[in-house]
Amino acid sequence: MTTIQRQSARSSDWQSFGDVPESVRETDHYQQEYIEDFADRWDRLIDWNARAQAEGDFFIRLLKQHGARSILDVATGTGFHSVRLLEEGFDVVSADGSPNMLARAFRNARDRDQLLRTAQADWRFLNRDIHGSFDAVICLGNSFTHLFKERDRRKSLAEYYAVLKHNGILILDHRNYDRLLEGGDAVRQGKGNVYCGEDVRVAPAHVDDGLARFQYDFSDGSTYHLNMFPLRYGYVRRLMSEVGFQKISSFGDYKKDIENPDFFVHVAEKEYCFDADSAAR
Template sequence: MTSTQTSPSSRGGDQQRFGESPESVRETDHYQQEYIEDFADRWDRLIDWEARERAEGDFFIRILKDYGAHSVLDVATGTGFHSVRLLKEGFDVVSADGSPNMLARAFRNARHRDQLLRTAQADWRFLNRDIHGTFDAVICLGNSFTHLFKERDRRKALAEYYAVLKHNGVLILDHRNYDRLLEGGSAVSGAKGTVYCGEDVQVGPEHVDEGLARFRYAFGDGSTYHLNMFPLRYGYVRRLMSEVGFQKIASYGDYQRDFEDPDFYVHVAEKEYRFDGDATML
């Protein structure tokens, strides 16, 4: 990978330590090197908090309230968008992330909006080592689950989410429509995404195969960064959730129950044990 810019911020790939063969970087632990401080500082320009709030409406708030959730563990806090929204709605939130740069940005964003985050740096594979207590809900949003490259890591993370939930808790997890990408389609079906709503950044895949989706993030100031992610298929994620022990799974596309070829999927998985034929997959 090369860059035509000369400023330090434009050499994101160098700082992100992808090396001479970036498409060969397929390790879960590399994500911390990808979310360098410069990239974290620009992340909110990718999201655009106001536009994203309009796009998703009260979707997550409504689901959490429907399940009677009060305590929420946000395991992929990022720069704090959902943690702050939930705090404003009266939820009791603990905000975790594996990236210290993202957590620092999230804490500052919350203070700017008169909210105080309770933050914890945590590896999902060892979540219960770093996070104490149980929660009504766990949310893993922003396409974050795709940072896990090995199936054993994905199973371990889901098992950790399951363990930290109360007996009737719920997990909400999202990811891109990688099925479409793997079949030759575009990253975004419409003119603008429903999750990444910023106007000052161009996002697109540079490489996609069954084991890697490498995305390029080019900002208006000339800076360019990349993320290497595992392309999760829709049916595969649902199967893993079921095999880990979640009893009932409802899936949405772009925040709609009825969907066709959405940009993002959201899975809502219930932990509550259901006897015999009650554990129906929706």
């Protein structure tokens, strides 16, 4: 076995997937997936400068259009969006379920002369761990796919809904799993607009209706995996509506045109839409 092979095998073992990785379909397992070594490499996958260029001011414009100032970033990761929003003058609380990611996010913010207010929080019990209400909740970076049970997804959406002010919005994104489940590529073109790093290759290692297992091969020979639930576009919109969100707008790759994008972004509004015609009847 070569040095690279030993390193790759060792990194997979550290993530504790066991002998049959495709059988690991549990929400709580993400804690064992975002080990410290993987968290330390995550920014090489993101490439902050390239991602900022790809996104432009898309999320900043969305938040300002809805009059949002206080933001709860529930999937902070290594802090990319939290730091960008702080630099734009938003009031941000940064939460994540992974202490390794939060530690990296705090260091990243400090290196950019920003101070994160961080909290480790499980989305299913968000209002237990996070106090106060917010104009907007953002759940970005394909993070919602870590929830494997429908009851966990419904509970988390309900927690987001509860922590929002009466006219608040939820912004949530995910990969185009519809295309992946139908045999298409994970990324339509050679380089994506979310994971912009140059020295890492990302590809699905296994895909079925209940699991999308992605492999991350870094140029130093290290290999890591994430097990995620493949969320379909229509399913996510239906869940948001059933939880109580009144209006849902969807975008593809930061544009209103949603034909076959790499990523979907959903904007769900909490504000109650009063139907005067129905009331009159």
